[in-house]
Amino acid sequence: MLKAFLLKGELNKTLELYSHIMQIGLYPDNYTLPYVLKACAHLQKFQVGEHIHGAVFKLGFDGDAFVGNTLLLMYSSCARMVEARRLFEEIPERTAVSWTVMISGYSKRGDVDSARLIFDEAPFKDRGIWGCMISSYVQNNCFKEGLEMFRLMQLTDIDPDEGIFVSLLSACAHLGSVDIGIWIHKQLKRMQFPITVQLNTALIDMYAKCGNLGLAKNLFHGMQERDVICWNVMISGLTMNGDAENALALFEQMEKNGFRPNDITFIAVLTACSYSGMAYKGLQLFNSMKLVYGIEPKSEHYGCMINLLGRAGLFDEAKEIILRMPTSCSPSDEAMAWRALLSSCCSHGETSLAEVAAERLLHLERHCGVYVLLSNMYASSGKYDDARRIRKDMKERGVEKTPGCSSIEVNGFIHEFVAGEKSHPQMEEIHKVLEKMTVQLE
Structure with a gap:
């Protein structure tokens, strides 16, 4: 029953059932405890997990590798890496899973240096450990390091799996490293590697971001099976390569083929509308998100709309979009919206509204971009005294330009x-x- 609730995603019921088991006097075993710890990990209920850790000691399962690894997972998922590291050091027999969980835990917190130290300490490195370190680099935008790690892996007799290939193609996409991407594609063919939807999507993304839209289209149209992510990647690829018209046409085709767009889809199509100057089409799509598809707009969608309206010179409408943002939005989300408006105002020389946006931004964050945009706008409009004033203010406040x-x-x-x-x-x-x-x- 515990496993059934866990697999169905009814995590609170997993914890309730465990509590009931304890109340009626039954003792959990080394199969029961990992199910409950995984529920704590997903719910990020550290205090409950810590309580179960006490039960692990009382019941004598602290030497069990399976239980120990799940405890590591619980602590790392709850961002308690100090406790995870202490437990890791105390585990009598570490398995490949132990090392993988620790590497993944550090990288989810953005601490790739600590993850690399754990990787280097591992006395044995299987495909899972290599893959975890490569994906950790890529997920934390250390794309060059991810490719270098793969080159080190090539010195061993370990062959990459699908997850590693997907991470490598993502790194190539972000770096614009088309030569390495083509080499990976050839390797997949040479190895007769099964090309899944996920792998095909990664190839399409790589070719599109590297500017080879023809190959991306060929791969997309040659797919026998597609998912929403694949459609999103192709729509985004067309948009970033300046083919907004076909991006919007593909969005319509996606709906005709029975695929329901998600929030990522709308980021792509709103960006396409922005690039092509279709302000009112963008407003129509933005309004349809909630009304037609039941998708609550996020800060990224508001940012897209502000860019779209700003490009079209519709600044009052852009300001109205910001004021429509829900009160539940975080300060960083609100800052993103005002920053987009400020950028648009500066591009069009809308000095008065730019100053309003800048003042609001400076209440939310201290970012060099606000000062630089304002200074450049004043300089381009011949207001050199104002430009110098902004630069001086930036220096006095100790804000350094990135x-x-x-x-x-x-x-x-x-x-x-x-x-x-x-x-x-x-x-x-x-x-x-x-x-x-x-x-x-x-």
Whole structure:
């Protein structure tokens, strides 16, 4: 019964049944306890999980690997990594699952350095441990490190599984590393690897984000089976490559084929409307989210609408959208909306509304982008005194400008650049080429 409730997702009933079991005097065993601990992990009920940890000791199951690993899962899911690490050190016999849970737990908190330390300490590394470390890097936007980890894995006799391939293709998509992406695609064919919907979707996403829309379309139209995620990826791919008209047409085709759009779908189509200047079509779709599909708009949807209306010069309507945001929105969500309005106002020289948006933003956060946008807007409109005032205010408040960064793939290697840094080994040659280009352009 505990397992049935857990698998059905009725997690509170799992805990209620466990409580009833204890009340009638029955003792849980090493099969019962993991079910209850998994329910605590999903519900993030740390105090209940800690209480069950006490029962584990009393009943003598603290040496059981299965119970120990589930306790690790509970602590890491509840963001209690100090307790998880202490328990990890005390486990008499660690399995591959123990190492994987710890790596995953640190990376869910964004602590990839600690995850890497655990990975390096592992006396044995199976496919699961390698895959967990690679996906941890990729999920935390350390795409270059994820690819480098895969190169280390290639020195072993371990073959990648579907999850690893999906992580690698995601890294290639974000880095624009099409050469490595093509190599992975060829490897899949050479290995005669089963191309699932998830893997095909990752390939489409990689090709679309790397600018090879033709190959992305071919893969999409060649699929025998599709899911909502696949449709979303193709719609987004068309949008980001400037084909907003076909993105909206594909959205209509998706509905005709019986697929119900989700919140991600609407981010893609609203962005398509923004790029193509279809402000009123965007408003129609935005209003249909809740009325037709029962989808509550999130901060990302409000941001899309503000960008859309701002691009069209409909600033009053954009401000109205912000005021319509539910009171349950977090300060960061509200800041995202005002930031989008500020950016649009600055692009169109709407000084008065930009100042209103900036003032609201500065009450919500201290971010260099607010000062930079305002300063640039004043400078471009000839208000140099105001521009200097904003820069001075930024300096006095101790707000530092986040340096820009970019990356490029050359002959299969990823080169990263950060504004102002001088550590690249070919920096001297790069500057010579830039100077030559500047002369030619002049």
